[in-house]
Amino acid sequence: MTVFISRKLKPDSPLLRWAEETGNAIISRSFLTFAPVAYTPPTDADWWFFYSPRAVEFALRDGIVPPSETKLAAIGGGTALYLGKAAGRVDFSGDGNPARTAEAFLEVAAGQRVFFPRARQSRLSVQKAIADEITVLDAVCYNNMPAPAAAPVNADVYIFTSPLNVAAYVDHQPLAPGARVIAIGPSTGAALEARGIACVWPREASEEKLLSLL
Incomplete structure (x- = not known):
């Protein structure tokens, strides 16, 4: 599974550790400056x-x-x-x-x-x-400020971490067909749903809680 997250992960990120332990792939990139x-x-x-x-x-x-x-x-x-x-x-x-x-x-x-x-x-x-x-x-x-995505990201799961990142990607590039979408929290979730994209988000905005959804 390939998971995209719209933030640059730190070396000690739980998501990076999860990817290493499970053999899944993580693409971490922010579309903001x-x-x-x-x-x-x-x-x-x-x-x-x-x-x-x-x-x-x-x-x-x-x-x-x-x-x-x-x-x-x-x-x-x-x-x-x-x-x-x-x-x-x-x-x-x-x-x-x-x-x-x-x-x-x-x-x-x-x-x-x-x-x-x-x-x-x-x-x-x-x-x-x-x-x-x-x-x-x-x-x-x-x-x-948003820096719009210049090319699509191919992933099985997309995790968006802010409404601005949603706008910078979704308004310019497509999501992969059949991909699941996760928001970091309700504000980001509302930005996705306003664009007709179904998503879920954890009760608490943390990487650990994102892992529970993955």
């Missing part, structure tokens, strides 16, 4: 909330670190893992589902000041859901 955007972090936030590993990467660059008294939150397990390695701590982790994560995060952050360093194209899913219950501090720390 990324560029840092200069920003000024707040000094008075109670929380920093990260939507993705990319947000962690681009927010915590050039010597920028959250104040020691500020708590750190991640939307899901993959982001939490990256955040823990980059910042040395994670005070809250959601399950990758924006609606459930927003509800759970509000239990610990209601009435507080929450900073969201994010992509320019972010859907703002969590901060919109709880904007009436917190003070939102917002800044774009990186730009993410």
Whole structure:
């Protein structure tokens, strides 16, 4: 079986390990380009909330670190893992589902000041859901732009990791006939379904949960 995923996998990726152990093939490629955007972090936030590993990467660059008294939150397990390695701590982790994560995060952050360093194209899913219950501090720390696929990818299973990756591939190239399609989460799933593509997604947005579907 050949599995395509629309992100560049790290050497310690569970998906790469699974492919090696089972003899299946993995094609990992993002159809996005990324560029840092200069920003000024707040000094008075109670929380920093990260939507993705990319947000962690681009927010915590050039010597920028959250104040020691500020708590750190991640939307899901993959982001939490990256955040823990980059910042040395994670005070809250959601399950990758924006609606459930927003509800759970509000239990610990209601009435507080929450900073969201994010992509320019972010859907703002969590901060919109709880904007009436917190003070939102917002800044774009990186730009993410689609780089449309120039040729089709032949795979038995396609895993899409963001709505932008869906647009960059599906709007320009075909899926292989009979292929199964998996989304990383509900937002990506909605982008696929809006294009008439049936898909499933795990309850939690992580590579481990993707493996359970494979």
